[in-house]
Amino acid sequence: MLADFHPVNVNNYGVDVEIREDGVQIVRCPQPLAEYAEHMIERLEFWAAEAPERVLIAQRDAQDDWDSITYADTLKHVRALAAWLVTQDLGPERPLVCLSGNSNEHLLISLAAMYIGIPFAPISTAYSLVSTDFGKLRHIFDLLTPGIVFVDNLGPFRDAIDAVVPATTPLIAVSSAHAMDELNNPVFDFNELLKTPTSPLAEAAKARIDGDTIAKFMFTSGSTGMPKAVINTQRMLCANQEMIRSIMAFLKDEPPIMVDWLPWNHTFGGNHNIGIALYNGGSLYIDHGKPTEKAFDISLNNLRDVAPTVYFNVPKGYELLVKKLRQSPDIAKTFFSRLQLTHFAAAGLSQHIWDALDALAIEHTGKKIPMITGLGATETAPSALFASIEECASGVIGTPLPGIEMKLVPNGDKLEARIRAISVTPGYWRAPELTAQAFDEEGFYCLGDAMKYIDPERPNRGFRFDGRVSEDFKLDTGTWVSVGNLRAHLIHFFAPYVQDVVIAGHDRAYVSAMIFPDLGHCRALVPNSDELSDCELLRAPHLRETFQRLLEQMAEASTGSSTLIRRMRLLDQPPSIDLNEVTDKGSINQRAVLKSRDELVRDMYSEQPSEEVFRLER
Incomplete structure (x- = not known):
C-alpha cells in the first residue's frame, strides 16, 4: 500500500x-x-545560535513582498520588547492580551511576554470585529483582567476597545493612524519599543521560567457556553511538540517550511503549527487568506511563492485547494515540489476531495503525498x-x-x-x-x-x-441517535451542497435535520443564480428537486430509525456568533441552534409543516 x-x-x-x-x-x-525542552524560549535561543540567518516568520508587506524575520533578529527583538514589558507590572493576574490576528509583530510580542514568564492570551478577532454586542470579549476581559493589550492596527478595533477595555489599560499598537481621537487609553508604538535596551531585569525574569510557568491562556471556542481560559504551561507546549515530532520524525531530519493561515487564537494554529516551526527550527510564512471563495486566491498567491514541506489545513481549505490547483498547474507544480506530508483536522475530509488531491499529486510527482x-x-x-x-x-x-x-x-x-x-x-x-x-x-x-x-x-x-457523547439523544422509542456519525454521513451524502448540519429529534418520533447550505455550490445548480438572493436561491425549483432526490436516496440506504431523516429544511440565515450558534472557527453548536431556532424545529414536527420543509413520504 x-x-x-x-x-x-x-x-x-x-x-x-x-x-x-x-x-x-x-x-x-x-x-x-523523549526528553524535551524546559521552555519554548530555550528553543528560540538554540536556533538563533544554530541557524541565525534562517527565517522563522514572514508576512506580506504593503508592497506584497515577504517581510521576513530571522531567528537571530527574532531573539534580538524579543529581548528588546521583554526589557520594556518587564517594567509594566504584568503577571498571571495581569497578562498580555493580543486582539489582532496572525502577524510578525504578534509573534514577537507573544515571545517577549513568554521570555519574562508573563502569560499572553491571543483572542479571536471575531469577538472584536464580527460580534455586535462584544459579549464574549467582555467576558474574557472580566476573567483575565489584562494588564496590557496588543493590536496590529488600532483603527478596526476601536469600537471593541471603547466598549470593553478599561481606560487605564495601556495599548501597544503597530499602527494607530486615524484612530487616536478621543481615545483615553495610553498607546505605545510597537516599533519604538523595539529600540528598548536589553535589561538585566528581563534576563533575571527569564531565569525563573520553568515547566510550570504559564505560557499562555488559550480560549475554548465557547461551543457549550462562554469561552473558558485553558492554562497552557511551558511543560505542556514543549512536551507536546516532542510528542508530535516523535511521530512526524521528518521534522528532525530537515527544518519544516509552512504556509499557514490557521489562526493563532486556536490551538491548531497557535500551538501545533507555530510550535512545530519554533521547536524544529522551521520557517512559517503567514497566509492571510482563508478557506473561502473570496479569500483563497490570497492563499494561492502565497503558494505560488513558497513551496511547503508540510501542509496543514481544514477540509474546506483542501476543497478549495484542489479546485484552484486544477486551474493553475504551475502553482500545483510548486506546491507539490518538496511536500512531504499533508494533515487535516477540525472536521471530516470528503473522499472525493481526498481522491482529487491524490490525483493531483500523482500528476505532478508520480506518487501520492501521505496524509494524516x-x-x-x-x-x-x-x-x-x-x-x-x-x-x-x-x-x-x-x-x-x-x-x-x-x-x-x-x-x-x-x-x-x-x-x-x-x-x-x-x-x-x-x-x-x-x-x-x-x-x-x-x-x-x-x-x-x-x-x-x-x-x-x-x-x-x-x-x-x-x-x-453529549450530543447523542434518544427518540421516543428509546432508540439512540449518534449525532456525530449521522451528521458526517449526511454531509458526505449531500456533498458538495451542504456546509453543516444540525440534527433534531430528542424525544421525538423521528429524526430531522436543519441544513446550512454551501451557497456557492448551490448556485451552480440554478441557472442565472447570480440574479437571485440567497432566500430566492433556496426556493429555486431545481435546487429543491436536487435536495429532495438526495433525501430519498439517503433514505433508501438507511438501516433504521436512528439513521433515517424524515424531514429537513434549508436555513437561509447563517449561524450567529452572538447567539452562540457558531464558534469563531466555524464549529456549529448544535444545542444553541436548536434553541434559537426552536420555531423552525416545531414547524418540521408539525402535522402540516410549511412549504420550506422537505418531507419523506414513507
Missing part, C-alpha cells in the same frame, strides 16, 4: 491495552516520550492521537502519542475517551468548579468524545471517532 506514496519518515508505534475488571480500558503508546489526521483539544496542547499513513481515512483518529494515556470508559454502547499526560492542562483559569468537572477521579481529562476500534481484534490499527 505504501509503495504508492512518496517516502516520508513518519512513525507508528501501535498500542498497549490494559483491560480492567469493570470494562474500562487503558490504552498507551509503548514508546516512551488525529485528535486533540485545546486542553491537550493539542495533539493526543495521530493516525498512521496506512490507516488514515476520514473519521480515523489513530493511536495515542508517546507519553499519552487514554482511558476508555463504557458509556451505553460507546467508549468515552479520557486523556492523562504531562501535556494536559492543569485546568481553567479562575474556574475551579469547571476544572473539577473536567477531570475524573484518576486525573484523566474528559474529552467528551467517543471512539471505537477500527478492528477490535487488531488494536494496533487504532481508533475511529464515534461522535460527541
Whole structure:
C-alpha cells in the first residue's frame, strides 16, 4: 500500500491495552516520550545560535513582498520588547492580551511576554470585529483582567476597545493612524519599543521560567457556553511538540517550511503549527487568506511563492485547494515540489476531495503525498492521537502519542475517551468548579468524545471517532441517535451542497435535520443564480428537486430509525456568533441552534409543516 506514496519518515508505534475488571480500558503508546525542552524560549535561543540567518516568520508587506524575520533578529527583538514589558507590572493576574490576528509583530510580542514568564492570551478577532454586542470579549476581559493589550492596527478595533477595555489599560499598537481621537487609553508604538535596551531585569525574569510557568491562556471556542481560559504551561507546549515530532520524525531530519493561515487564537494554529516551526527550527510564512471563495486566491498567491514541506489545513481549505490547483498547474507544480506530508483536522475530509488531491499529486510527482489526521483539544496542547499513513481515512483518529494515556470508559454502547499526560492542562483559569468537572477521579481529562476500534481484534490499527457523547439523544422509542456519525454521513451524502448540519429529534418520533447550505455550490445548480438572493436561491425549483432526490436516496440506504431523516429544511440565515450558534472557527453548536431556532424545529414536527420543509413520504 505504501509503495504508492512518496517516502516520508513518519512513525507508528501501535498500542498497549490494559483491560480492567469493570470494562474500562487503558490504552498507551509503548514508546516512551523523549526528553524535551524546559521552555519554548530555550528553543528560540538554540536556533538563533544554530541557524541565525534562517527565517522563522514572514508576512506580506504593503508592497506584497515577504517581510521576513530571522531567528537571530527574532531573539534580538524579543529581548528588546521583554526589557520594556518587564517594567509594566504584568503577571498571571495581569497578562498580555493580543486582539489582532496572525502577524510578525504578534509573534514577537507573544515571545517577549513568554521570555519574562508573563502569560499572553491571543483572542479571536471575531469577538472584536464580527460580534455586535462584544459579549464574549467582555467576558474574557472580566476573567483575565489584562494588564496590557496588543493590536496590529488600532483603527478596526476601536469600537471593541471603547466598549470593553478599561481606560487605564495601556495599548501597544503597530499602527494607530486615524484612530487616536478621543481615545483615553495610553498607546505605545510597537516599533519604538523595539529600540528598548536589553535589561538585566528581563534576563533575571527569564531565569525563573520553568515547566510550570504559564505560557499562555488559550480560549475554548465557547461551543457549550462562554469561552473558558485553558492554562497552557511551558511543560505542556514543549512536551507536546516532542510528542508530535516523535511521530512526524521528518521534522528532525530537515527544518519544516509552512504556509499557514490557521489562526493563532486556536490551538491548531497557535500551538501545533507555530510550535512545530519554533521547536524544529522551521520557517512559517503567514497566509492571510482563508478557506473561502473570496479569500483563497490570497492563499494561492502565497503558494505560488513558497513551496511547503508540510501542509496543514481544514477540509474546506483542501476543497478549495484542489479546485484552484486544477486551474493553475504551475502553482500545483510548486506546491507539490518538496511536500512531504499533508494533515487535516477540525472536521471530516470528503473522499472525493481526498481522491482529487491524490490525483493531483500523482500528476505532478508520480506518487501520492501521505496524509494524516488525529485528535486533540485545546486542553491537550493539542495533539493526543495521530493516525498512521496506512490507516488514515476520514473519521480515523489513530493511536495515542508517546507519553499519552487514554482511558476508555463504557458509556451505553460507546467508549468515552479520557486523556492523562504531562501535556494536559492543569485546568481553567479562575474556574475551579469547571476544572473539577473536567477531570475524573484518576486525573484523566474528559474529552467528551467517543471512539471505537477500527478492528477490535487488531488494536494496533487504532481508533475511529464515534461522535460527541453529549450530543447523542434518544427518540421516543428509546432508540439512540449518534449525532456525530449521522451528521458526517449526511454531509458526505449531500456533498458538495451542504456546509453543516444540525440534527433534531430528542424525544421525538423521528429524526430531522436543519441544513446550512454551501451557497456557492448551490448556485451552480440554478441557472442565472447570480440574479437571485440567497432566500430566492433556496426556493429555486431545481435546487429543491436536487435536495429532495438526495433525501430519498439517503433514505433508501438507511438501516433504521436512528439513521433515517424524515424531514429537513434549508436555513437561509447563517449561524450567529452572538447567539452562540457558531464558534469563531466555524464549529456549529448544535444545542444553541436548536434553541434559537426552536420555531423552525416545531414547524418540521408539525402535522402540516410549511412549504420550506422537505418531507419523506414513507
